Amino acid sequence: MTGSLSPEQIQARITTIQATLPPPTRLICVTKKQPSAVIKAAYAANVRDFGESQVQEAIAKQAELSDLPDLTWHLIGHLQSNKIRKALQHFDWIHSIDSLKLAKRLNTVAGELSRSPYCCLQVKMVPDPPKYGLTLDELWSALPQLNQLTHLKIVGLMTIPPQESSLQEIAAIFAQAQDVVNQINNKGFDQLHLSELSIGMSSDYPLAIAAGSTMIRLGTTLFGDRPA
Ligand SMILES: *Cc1c(COP(=O)(O)O)cnc(C)c1O
Numbered sequence: 001m002t003g004s005l006s007p008e009q010i011q012a013r014i015t016t017i018q019a020t021l022p023p024p025t026r027l028i029c030v031t032k033k034q035p036s037a038v039i040k041a042a043y044a045a046n047v048r049d050f051g052e053s054q055v056q057e058a059i060a061k062q063a064e065l066s067d068l069p070d071l072t073w074h075l076i077g078h079l080q081s082n083k084i085r086k087a088l089q090h091f092d093w094i095h096s097i098d099s100l101k102l103a104k105r106l107n108t109v110a111g112e113l114s115r116s117p118y119c120c121l122q123v124k125m126v127p128d129p130p131k132y133g134l135t136l137d138e139l140w141s142a143l144p145q146l147n148q149l150t151h152l153k154i155v156g157l158m159t160i161p162p163q164e165s166s167l168q169e170i171a172a173i174f175a176q177a178q179d180v181v182n183q184i185n186n187k188g189f190d191q192l193h194l195s196e197l198s199i200g201m202s203s204d205y206p207l208a209i210a211a212g213s214t215m216i217r218l219g220t221t222l223f224g225d226r227p228a
Pocket of ligand 1: 032053077218220221
């Protein structure tokens with residue numbers, strides 16, 4: 001069972017979207033709350049990048065998918081400090097570095113485990129109190145310390161527009177994210193060369209692609225509503 005859609009429907013949706021993606025944009029299939037059968041269906045459509053919000057849930061699915069050898073796992077949800085070790089053992093990418101404190105803890109444990117995950121800084125371009133993420137002020141002041149975290153490959157920025165944003169506001173937020181990436185790169189930090197922009201979800205991915213997204217994170221538009 002793959003929920004409301006058949007494997008063929010899922011594959012057709014993925015193939016359609018893949019065909020529209022310009023070369024720098026990679027599709028991350030967000031399979032949180034979806035069974036591993038959904039991941040198998042996406043795999044059959046040549047997807048290898050999967051996004052999950054919760055460490056334990058991802059680990060359970062990875063155990064069920066051990067026959068698929070070449071999956072790349074992306075953590076896209078808030079990481080609690082007691083899950084850092086497991087996250088490093090089970091994910092290749094962490095898109096949700098939402099505080100300097102988390103980055104420092106991740107770096108320490110990554111060193112202990114000899115892991116060096118690809119990371120994105122999760123930034124709030126506009127105030128959004130309920131959401132995790134560095135504010136722009138926090139981001140600018142954290143850069144010198146982030147530059148010291150040699151066990152993390154900090155390669156990009158992730159942002160999620162506030163829930164109630166209009167399309168115009170979303171477009172402005174995405175443009176600003178690209179601008180922030182450029183500004184960081186121009187500062188010349190030796191460890192901080194950002195080439196990735198993790199923007200775009202089901203409701204706004206065409207805008208994100210137009211704004212230069214390198215990783216769109218799609219769930220519902222590919223798989224239907226998530227099971228409750
Ligand atoms: C759930 C989630 C997505 C996917 O959202 P859809 O609207 O289902 O495409 C993308 N990014 C993050 C961080 C998410 O938590």
